[in-house]
Amino acid sequence: MTSSDDLSCQELIELVTDYIEGILSSEDRARFESHINSCSGCRAYLAQVRRTIEIVGTLEESDIPDDAREQLLRTFRAWKRNG
Numbered sequence: 001m002t003s004s005d006d007l008s009c010q011e012l013i014e015l016v017t018d019y020i021e022g023i024l025s026s027e028d029r030a031r032f033e034s035h036i037n038s039c040s041g042c043r044a045y046l047a048q049v050r051r052t053i054e055i056v057g058t059l060e061e062s063d064i065p066d067d068a069r070e071q072l073l074r075t076f077r078a079w080k081r082n083g
């Protein structure tokens, strides 16, 4: 682990289902919410996953819209290129 505060967008995506299910540790949840508050891309992703859950009633990995995930991953790659 590097910083105790920073969660990358990639990490956030991996945690999003755990967050929605409420099974994150309080520490991880705090990091998650801190990232969500400062990252509009991840906020949009979380909203999309939540909407998907409302529609299908449950969440399987395959239910997450590929479009949303792909779009966000493209954004990450763009940031890496710029950084």
Ligand SMILES: [Zn+2]
Pocket (backbone or CB within 6 Å): 008, 009, 012, 035, 039, 041, 042
């Ligand atoms: Zn993010």
